[in-house]
Amino acid sequence: MQVRILGSAAGGRFPQWNCGCGNCAGIRNKKFPGKARTQAQLALSAEGSTWFLAGASPDLASQIESCANLHPRTLRNIPRDSPIAGVVLAGCDLDHILGLLLLRELQPLRVYAAPSILQILREENSMFAMLNRVEPQVVWTAMNSGLSFPLLAADGTRSGLSCEVHFLSGRYPHYVKSDRGKLAADQATAALFFESGSRKRVAYIPAIGDLTDTLIKKMERVDMLLFDGTFWSDDELQRVQGSGETAHQMGHIPVEESLRLLKNINIKVGRKMFVHINNTNPILNETSAEHRAVRQAGWEVAEDNWQLEL
Numbered sequence: 001m002q003v004r005i006l007g008s009a010a011g012g013r014f015p016q017w018n019c020g021c022g023n024c025a026g027i028r029n030k031k032f033p034g035k036a037r038t039q040a041q042l043a044l045s046a047e048g049s050t051w052f053l054a055g056a057s058p059d060l061a062s063q064i065e066s067c068a069n070l071h072p073r074t075l076r077n078i079p080r081d082s083p084i085a086g087v088v089l090a091g092c093d094l095d096h097i098l099g100l101l102l103l104r105e106l107q108p109l110r111v112y113a114a115p116s117i118l119q120i121l122r123e124e125n126s127m128f129a130m131l132n133r134v135e136p137q138v139v140w141t142a143m144n145s146g147l148s149f150p151l152l153a154a155d156g157t158r159s160g161l162s163c164e165v166h167f168l169s170g171r172y173p174h175y176v177k178s179d180r181g182k183l184a185a186d187q188a189t190a191a192l193f194f195e196s197g198s199r200k201r202v203a204y205i206p207a208i209g210d211l212t213d214t215l216i217k218k219m220e221r222v223d224m225l226l227f228d229g230t231f232w233s234d235d236e237l238q239r240v241q242g243s244g245e246t247a248h249q250m251g252h253i254p255v256e257e258s259l260r261l262l263k264n265i266n267i268k269v270g271r272k273m274f275v276h277i278n279n280t281n282p283i284l285n286e287t288s289a290e291h292r293a294v295r296q297a298g299w300e301v302a303e304d305n306w307q308l309e310l
């Protein structure tokens with residue numbers, strides 16, 4: 001399986017346009033011991049020619065250009081065939097779905113998402129109808145928790161990858177107007193487990209507020225774990241902004257807590273990295289004590305354009 005980290009930052013990217021925190025100011029001044037990052041985005045392929053995206057970030061157009069594997073091909077003399085066959089959504093936060101609107105150029109694709117998220121995108125937000133202007137275009141597919149399903153291209157052909165989704169409790173974004181009673185309480189966010197025919201497994205969990213034993217057991221069986229690295233500490237935003245919500249209130253376990261909670265999976269998982277990193281997070285600074293603590297615990301801090309082979 002091939003995995004490409006197209007983007008590794010949380011919503012707002014790094015630096016964030018309206019943020020002058022120490023990290024953002026430092027990277028603008030080119031005096032920061034760390035790297036700029038675009039918003040979290042993953043691409044996966046079993047054999048290198050058919051690709052699936054995990055999420056669809058607002059930076060997707062430039063992220064596709066940055067990766068030759070995702071550039072369009074010519075099919076039957078028409079230069080409009082993308083190797084991107086589909087998108088699997090772990091949630092419906094804007095930084096995870098806005099990129100879908102950038103994929104509206106009549107390309108047949110399959111979009112996989114939880115039933116409640118399909119309802120929000122298709123019934124509540126008319127803009128997404130741009131993905132169904134012609135036939136064939138986007139095929140929307142509901143995914144259910146705990147069941148493994150093959151990832152298919154829009155025309156129904158198998159890609160060699162399968163996915164198992166584990167719904168997490170979480171909250172729906174503020175833009176959602178639907179009657180909350182009609183949305184499943186556990187479908188706001190999901191952990192995605194991708195598997196190739198050679199039984200290599202990748203877990204992608206960019207947002208998680210609560211760890212259960214069931215989920216930890218599932219994570220123990222993966223070859224690569226990409227885990228919520230949004231904030232280092234619970235009160236990080238409050239300290240930078242002077243007010244605001246805690247990491248937990250925003251549905252994220254802080255990294256310093258995850259390092260303790262996941263201490264025992266260290267020996268079982270092949271490679272572990274934090275992804276979806278907010279611009280305020282001190283682990284972005286490669287000389288910081290927090291970055292060192294992550295590395296010493298056997299974890300990595302994901303960077304844009306990492307190409308990983310399993």
Ligand SMILES: [Zn+2]
Nearest residue numbers: 019021024279
């Ligand atoms: Zn900042």
